[in-house]
Amino acid sequence: xxxxxxxxxxxxxxxxxxxxxxxxxxxxxxxxxxxxxxxxxxxxxxxxxxxxxxxxxxxxxxxxxxxxxxxxxxxxxxxxxxxxxxxxxxxxxxxxxxxxxxxxxxxxxxxxxxxxxxxxxxxxxxxxxxxxxxxxxxxxxxxxxxxxxxxxxxxxxxxxxxxxxxxxxxxxxxxxxxxxxxxxxxxxxxxxxxxxxxxxxxxxxxxxxxxxxxxxxxxxxxxxxxxxxxxxxxxxxxxxxxxxxxxxxx
Numbered sequence: 001x002x003x004x005x006x007x008x009x010x011x012x013x014x015x016x017x018x019x020x021x022x023x024x025x026x027x028x029x030x031x032x033x034x035x036x037x038x039x040x041x042x043x044x045x046x047x048x049x050x051x052x053x054x055x056x057x058x059x060x061x062x063x064x065x066x067x068x069x070x071x072x073x074x075x076x077x078x079x080x081x082x083x084x085x086x087x088x089x090x091x092x093x094x095x096x097x098x099x100x101x102x103x104x105x106x107x108x109x110x111x112x113x114x115x116x117x118x119x120x121x122x123x124x125x126x127x128x129x130x131x132x133x134x135x136x137x138x139x140x141x142x143x144x145x146x147x148x149x150x151x152x153x154x155x156x157x158x159x160x161x162x163x164x165x166x167x168x169x170x171x172x173x174x175x176x177x178x179x180x181x182x183x184x185x186x187x188x189x190x191x192x193x194x195x196x197x198x199x200x201x202x203x204x205x206x207x208x209x210x211x212x213x214x215x216x217x218x219x220x221x222x223x224x225x226x227x228x229x230x231x232x233x234x235x236x237x238x239x240x241x242x243x244x245x246x247x248x249x250x
Contacts, residue, residue, distance in 0.1 A: 092244075092245045093242045093243070093244060093245070094114060094118060094119070094120070094242065094243040094245060095240060095241075095242060095243075096112040096113055096114040096126075096144075096240070096241050096242070096243055097112065097113045097239050097240055097241075098110050098111070098112060098238075098239050098240075098241065099111050099112065099113045099143070106152070106173060107151065108134075108147065108148040108149075108150045108151035108154075108171065108173070108175075108235075109137070109145055109146065109147050109148065109151065110145070110146055110148065111143055111144070111145050112126075112143060112144050112145075112146060112241065112243075113142070113143060114142075114143070114144060114243060115139055115140045115141045115142045115143050115144050116139050116140070116141050117141055117142060119245060120136060120139050120144045120243060120245075121136065121139060121245075122136055122137065122138070122139055123135055123136060123203050124136040124144075124243055124244065124245060125203065125204050125205065125208070125243075125244040126146050126241050126242065126243055126244070127208060127233065127241065127242050127244060128233045128234055128238060128240075128241050128242065130209065130232045130233050130234060131208055131209030131210060131211070131231070131232030131233040132149060132156065132197060132204060132208050132209065132210050132232070132233055133146070133148060133149065133233040133235060133241055134146045134147050134148040134149050134151070134154065135147060135154075135203060135204070136243070148171070148235055149169070149171055149178055149210070149211075149231055149233070149235065150171040150172070150173065150174060150175060150176075150177075150178065150231065150235060151171045151173070152170075152171050152172060152173040153171070154170070154171045155168050155169065155170040155171070155181075156168070156169050156197060156201070156203075156204055156210060157197070157198045157199075157200045157201045157204075158180070158195040158196060158197060158198055158210050159195070159196060159197075159198040160189060160193050160194075160195060161193070161194040161195070161196055162193050162194070163188055165183065165187055165188065165189060166198055166200070167180050167181060167182050167183045167195075168180075168181045168182050169181070169195060169210050169211060169229055175235070175236055176230065176231070176235075176236070177214070177228050177229065177230065177231075178210075178211055178228070178229040178230075178231055179226075179227065179228065179229065180195070180213065180227035180228075180229050181224070182224065183224060183225065183227060184223065184224060185218055185219075185220070185222070185223065185224065185225055189213060189216060189225075189227065190213065190216060191213050191214060191215060191216060192212060192213060193212065193213045194209065194211075194212055194232075195209075195210045195211050195212070195213065195229060196208060196209050196210060197210060205244060208244075209232035209233075210229070210231070210232060211229035211230050211231045211232050212229065212230050212232065213227060213228070213229055214228050214229060214230045215227070215228040216228075
């Protein structure tokens, strides 16, 4: 080492050895660089996967919130339409919400979130923005149960807007149709006629839409025709309804 320091006797040997070792150093450096690049690539990939998962979760949450907003917007539109259902003179309207539907397919009844505390009473008519839905049959402090027009045990006296012909619309247990009863074959009725409450039963106020005649089948051997009626009210959709209350009632 002293001789090399003073006389540089091994410079040639060092240069020769450097030439031999240089490819090995480059190879090692290349391996190290490749390893570093692979490691960084793996880390970047993992980071991208994590960010992707977070973005998916955020998108899922935002989609759920958007659905809720759309639902609230539709509910607000329906509420505005309900409030446009002008009550007759001497009548008040109370907004209620459907909170339960009877699971028995033969019983078309629903539970509302209003009861005796809000002045609800048995026999009180229930409507939506399009027409009559049914009437209250049971009342509790905070809730009440109503029977829908389509229930087989329900009927409402009506009159034909076009010519004043009277009859009774009955439920038949079907979701989207009613039946017009007690109208003779000779009576002038036809498809498209609008039927409204006559008010003759003392329960339903007069003039509220009940339904539109959708089919009339005459049979000469029968005293009455088979008349199908499509309900005016949306009995299968929406959550808000209106309870019609006379001003004289408590």
